[in-house]
Amino acid sequence: MSHLPVVVGFGGVNPAGRSSFHHGYRRLVLDALPLAAQQRTLQSLAALMGMDERMPEAERRQHILAHTLIRKIESAAFDVEQVAWNKRLHLEGGAGQFEFVTSAKQLPECVPEGWALRDIGGGKVAVTLDGGLDMLLPTHRKMDVSSAGQLPTGFDPSNYYSARNHPRGLQLSVFGASDALQSMGIDWDTVRASVHPDQISVYASSAMAQLDDAGFGGLLAARANGGRVSSKQLALGLADMPADFVSAYVLGNVGGTGPSLGACATFFYNLRQAVQDIRSGAVRVAVVGAAEAGIDPRVMDGYATMGALATDADLLKLDAGSGRSEADYRRASRPFSSNCGFTIAEASQFVVLFDDALALELGAQVHAAVPEVFVNADGYKKSISSPGVGNYLTVAKATSAAGAIIGEHALKTRSFVQAHGTSTPQNRVSESHILNETAKAFGIERWPVAAIKAYLGHSIGAASGDQLVSSLGIWRDNILPGITTIDHIADDVQRSNLHLPMSHLELEEDSMDAAILNAKGFGGNNASVCLLSPQFTERLLRGRHGSHAWKGYCERREESVAQANAYDEAALRGELSVRYQFGEGVLESDDLDIQADSIGIAGWLKRVELPNTSPYTSWLASEDAQ
Structure with missing residues (x-):
């Protein structure tokens, strides 16, 4: 009998805030929430951002709204007005011969051919050479792209544990996995005692690897910039390090690790491995995640050179006639509308999956079920970044799988879509056609579509994790986030069978049984997920395990809920703890x-x-x- 993978914990952080307990999701739909829920969301963000509790409420709210979601990149990341770089420069003497003075200690180990050295005392030498000298002059320039989905201002993951010069992506991994773990409300030692050691696995990675100075970025640039390579940069830069760090320092895992990469679908690629292993019975507990720290001038330079990012100049062109003299950074991402490129972001998202029997045994909260994840390549391609046919296959498979579980009628009336929705002209055409044609094929007349990159930006490998945790929030609060950064749907968007709301869409309680989550990545990395609502999942579990087992489970679940809420209350007070055990319990x-x-x-x-x-x-x- 197949086991059902269920989501029993989720956590992390993105530009909307902390993911656990739906805080990040609620920032997206803040104005549509009841006042009490708004205040709790703002309190969560205030604690995460380290804000002074004495700040007047109105001022605090305004500060939080201004310093979350997509916005102009703030100096905590880097100064977009003065990005450091090296300018090539050729120097020549006025009479053809060139001379300069330097310290003898600064001479290169191998003196270039044609250099004549003369000791002038005081540890200095005069260098004379014919012709000229090529050099790199440290200077700065203004970035063409100034907007990003930056983490809430004031939040620094390294403040929560001894980061030891870890790359930012690994700091985010530790924070996200710890948040997900503690959101369960079940002690990790209890989980460990309930399963065999090799029945726990971690599936986590980053798509871009760790490209800041503490990782590959520093490794590759050190010698070129006259510095030295550190002993950690190579090891910590690897794309599999999120899984390795979580296994070694958060979980003490001796089971499997399965980091998988799929460009912008990376989180779903990791999720697919977990789902397959739980369904087969090989694994009973899976920690799945991705973390990406892409707000770096070197990374952004690469995407901008590809023409993939929304530049300030192109954003101004979109708003021509508005009288604006500066790009509208808050509306940089405009899925399915007139747009000019995606907006890069940073995020860390992790979920904990149990098989259905273990969830009932331990009284775990069940937030959703993940029965299927589908991956297909594109076939022969014109270019590595162009879309292909693979995503038609994954979306159709996920939709068909959902219909087989919840029923044909429910699929037509009780499902929604989380679109990849990058805000590029190519994506709005290709993905809208994929979704629209799938809706036609399955008789869905008005399929609700969310595109949350409008708020968060594109966090590359973690982006599909953003989609999953926001879907859990939709089922909790019954609000589908509208694409509020747009004022029209582009003419080339196919939408005869789609509903692309430009304002928040209020849903009736328990009116959605399933969600189709879609991700597309460079290179033909396509993944789509069939996700079941917590209410429908409970129906499945009651049907499988019986009313007697369900009653016992509900009683055990009360303790998990209480313990999880205690963690959240402490976090709201600014007492957020991160599980990180370096050098503890080392096995020999x-x-x-x-x-x-x-x-x-x-x-x-x-x-x-x-x-x-x-x-x-x-x-x-x-x-x-x-």
Whole structure:
């Protein structure tokens, strides 16, 4: 019997704030919330941003609104007006011969051919050479792109644990995984004691790897800029490090790791591995995530050179006639409207999955179920970044899978879409056609579509994680975020069977059973997810396990809810804790008890069972019989 992967915890951070307990989602729909919910969301952000509690309420609200979501890049990231770079410069002497003075200690180890050195005392030498000298002059320039989905002002993940010069993406990974873990309301030691050590796996990565100075960015630039490579930059720069850090320092995991990369669909690629392993019974607990820290002038320079980012100049052209002299940074991302490129963002999103039986056994909160994740490539392509046919396949598969579970009529009337919605001209045409044609094929007449990159920007590998956690919020508060950064739908958008709301869409309670989450990535990395609502998931679990088991589960769940709420209340007070255990509980060979049938590990209640049967034994018997 197949196991059902259910979401029992979720957490992280993006430009809207902390993900757990729907705080980040509620920032997207803040004005549509009841006053009490608004105040709680603002309190969460104020605590995360380290704001003074004595600040007047109106001033505090205005500051939070101005310093979250997409906005002009703030100096905490880098100064967009003065981005450091090196300008090539050629120097020549007036009479053809060139001379300069330098410290003898600064001479290169290998003196270039044609240099004549003369000691002038005081540790200095005069260098004379014929012709000229090519050099790099440190200077600065203004970025063409000034907007990004930056994390809330004042939030620094390194403040919550001993970061030890970790790249920002790894800091975000530790924060996101810890937030997801504590949102469960179940002690991690309880989870460890309930399963075999090798039944826990971590599937996490980044699409771009760690490209800041503490990672690959510093590694590749150090010698060119006259610096030295550190011993950590190479190891910590790897794209699989989010999984490795979470395993080693958050969970103490000795089970599997399965970091997967799929460009802008990376989170869903990781999710697919987790879903497959839980459904097969190989894994009972999966921690899935992605973290990306792409607001870096080097990363942005690459995307801008591709023509993928919305530049300040192009944004001004979109608003020609408005009288604006400066780009509208808040509206930089305009999915399915007249647009000019995507807006880069940073984020970390993690979810914890249990199989359905373990969720009931431990009284875990169930926020959704993930029965299927589909991945397809594009086939032959004209260019590596152009769209292809693969996404038609993944969307159709996810839609069909949802219909098979919730029913044909419910699919038509009780499902919604989380679009990739990057805000590029190419995406608005290709994705709208994919979604519209799928809606036609399945008889869906007015499919509600959300495009949350309008608020958050595009966090590359973590972007599909943003979509998943916001979907959980939609089911919690029954508000589909509208595409509020646009005032019209572009003429080339296919929408005969789609509903692309430009304002928040209020839904009736328990009116949506399923969501289709879609992600497209460079290189033909397409992934679509069938996600089931918590209400529908509960119906499935009651049907499978029976009313008696369900009653016991509901009683156990009360403790999980109480413990989770205690964590959230502490975070609202500014007492947010991050689980990070460096050098604690380190296992050595003496901590293992190796037997022929199993291995015991110190600190684990259950043993690792060794395989003693083979599915291929019968093949040999068949050969002998022949």
